[in-house]
Amino acid sequence: MRRVLLRVLFVLALPVLLVAGWWAASDGSTNVFWPPLRTILKTFPDVWTADRLKDDVLPSLLRLTAGYACAAVVGVALGTVIGSYRRVRAFCEPVLEFLRAVPPPVLVPVIMLFAGIGDTMKIAVIASGCVWPVLLNTVEGVRAVDPVMAETAKSYGISGVARLKDVVLRSASPQIFAGLRQALSIGIILMVISEMFAASNGIGFTVVQFQRSFAIPDMWTGILVLGLLGFVLSVVFQVVERRMLGWYHGLRASARRSP
Amino acid sequence: MKGQTAVNAALGAAGLVVFLALGEAVPRLGLVKEAYFPPASRIADALADEFADDTFWTALGDTLTGWALGLLIASGAGIVAGIVISVVPYLREATASTIEFLRPIPSVALIPLAVLLYGTELESVLILVVYASFWQVLVQVLYGVQDVDPVAEETARSYGLGTWARVRHVLWPTALPYVMTGVRLAAAVALILAVTAELVIGAPGLGQRIAVAQNSQAVPEMYALVVVTGLLGLLINVGARAVERRALAWHQSVRGEVAV
Numbered sequence A: 001m002r003r004v005l006l007r008v009l010f011v012l013a014l015p016v017l018l019v020a021g022w023w024a025a026s027d028g029s030t031n032v033f034w035p036p037l038r039t040i041l042k043t044f045p046d047v048w049t050a051d052r053l054k055d056d057v058l059p060s061l062l063r064l065t066a067g068y069a070c071a072a073v074v075g076v077a078l079g080t081v082i083g084s085y086r087r088v089r090a091f092c093e094p095v096l097e098f099l100r101a102v103p104p105p106v107l108v109p110v111i112m113l114f115a116g117i118g119d120t121m122k123i124a125v126i127a128s129g130c131v132w133p134v135l136l137n138t139v140e141g142v143r144a145v146d147p148v149m150a151e152t153a154k155s156y157g158i159s160g161v162a163r164l165k166d167v168v169l170r171s172a173s174p175q176i177f178a179g180l181r182q183a184l185s186i187g188i189i190l191m192v193i194s195e196m197f198a199a200s201n202g203i204g205f206t207v208v209q210f211q212r213s214f215a216i217p218d219m220w221t222g223i224l225v226l227g228l229l230g231f232v233l234s235v236v237f238q239v240v241e242r243r244m245l246g247w248y249h250g251l252r253a254s255a256r257r258s259p
Numbered sequence B: 001m002k003g004q005t006a007v008n009a010a011l012g013a014a015g016l017v018v019f020l021a022l023g024e025a026v027p028r029l030g031l032v033k034e035a036y037f038p039p040a041s042r043i044a045d046a047l048a049d050e051f052a053d054d055t056f057w058t059a060l061g062d063t064l065t066g067w068a069l070g071l072l073i074a075s076g077a078g079i080v081a082g083i084v085i086s087v088v089p090y091l092r093e094a095t096a097s098t099i100e101f102l103r104p105i106p107s108v109a110l111i112p113l114a115v116l117l118y119g120t121e122l123e124s125v126l127i128l129v130v131y132a133s134f135w136q137v138l139v140q141v142l143y144g145v146q147d148v149d150p151v152a153e154e155t156a157r158s159y160g161l162g163t164w165a166r167v168r169h170v171l172w173p174t175a176l177p178y179v180m181t182g183v184r185l186a187a188a189v190a191l192i193l194a195v196t197a198e199l200v201i202g203a204p205g206l207g208q209r210i211a212v213a214q215n216s217q218a219v220p221e222m223y224a225l226v227v228v229t230g231l232l233g234l235l236i237n238v239g240a241r242a243v244e245r246r247a248l249a250w251h252q253s254v255r256g257e258v259a260v
Helices: A002-026 A037-047 A050-084 A086-101 A104-115 A119-143 A147-155 A160-197 A203-212 A216-244 A246-257 B002-028 B040-052 B054-087 B091-102 B107-118 B122-146 B150-158 B163-201 B206-215 B219-247 B252-259
Strands: none
Touching (some): A002 B091, A037 A216, A050 A086, A050 A203, A086 A119, A086 B219, A104 A119, A104 B163, A104 B206, A104 B219, A119 A160, A147 A160, A160 A203, A160 A216, A160 B107, A203 A216, A203 B107, A216 A246, A216 B107, B054 B091, B054 B163, B054 B219, B091 B122, B107 B163, B150 B163, B163 B219, B206 B219
16 A cells, blocks of 8 residues: 555656646746746636537547558558568668658658648658658568577468468567557657648647737647647557557566576 | 678669669659659759759758757757666656656647747757657666666675766666667657758758748759758768767677677
């Protein structure tokens, strides 16, 4: 019981302290850019109403999901092909090294040429930025399949889809998830930027609108929403990862216990 | 082994050639509009024009300044914070939840604030770059410190080494490979955020030049600048890996790589 209490204390103490510090330091602040936390929190429910959630947050999330899903499918599929054949890998490597080094946000103006400023543009931007970490990590993961396991599967006559699903992708999945995690944070960045660049709805668009119209407390609530969104998505990702990779974490834990 | 490397290099070169040839052929054959995607040769021409232009080099310098300063501040702060958090008792447990909460916050959320506070000044770029890359370094330092061999730590304690000596001789060498990984990741992230800040906020640099090229419909120039940012990213990745290998020449993970 004491230990649980202590843990709760450790988890909550600093955040509470920081928020209290912010509250105290900003209370009575007359600086336009740093409104009191009290004002920000009071504005929050007025700004982020159910309508706004439906009109701005939902479209953003749908675009992020669509782009991210495209990137995941394409990245894993291409990565599996490239990772499976040594020649293909050598052939593609320099080009891939270059393409992944391009900072994804510069794709926004390029893709705008092709796709205008609609949803297609934003989904394409998110997908084309997220695909690289997934692709490269899949290549590495597929390449590093344990040779003993691959040979064993072969001698048991496991081939085709079963081999792909139960041997190759299964053993590459920890790496693939590492790529997906990187891709998620890039995806959020691109979601926000593509909306700041050109949009008529979305979280990024709303926040910039507040800033341009000098609605400073409203803008702060937008920053808070973006921060919360990033946090929630990363928690969701962790939950999914723990479910999907439960076998792997278990394996590693037992390997560490008995060296 | 050597023959294999040569074959790989030849294949890689062939891949690049095919990539460039596709970039030339696809617009020429009319598969996509030339106005949207100019042939590779026209992009190369535009690139040559950029290289001859003084303002291009100023923009490149601006981008690199933002990147380097931001990376330096973030790395320094990340390393110091990481070591302090792991050395001071209970600090690690107390900060864990806060770090887990702050880390996934997308740094682009700070764009409106940066615009209000600093407009298109360098500080705007620095806010975004430092926020994004700080966490990369900090988290790696914390991982690295966790990896310290308990026997080495206990030995150092029983020989009466003080806190500072233990940080210097036990903790730091163990954490260094992780620190290097963190700085390498941070270098890539810092470039992304530096270009983003220029593109979205309009701080001077390559990103702002891309935005200008886009607004004035100078499509080949825009592609040329995108290629420049890609090359820059490539140089940073390759450079960071080289630095890592040099600084860690004594470490197993690097020695293993060379031996194979």
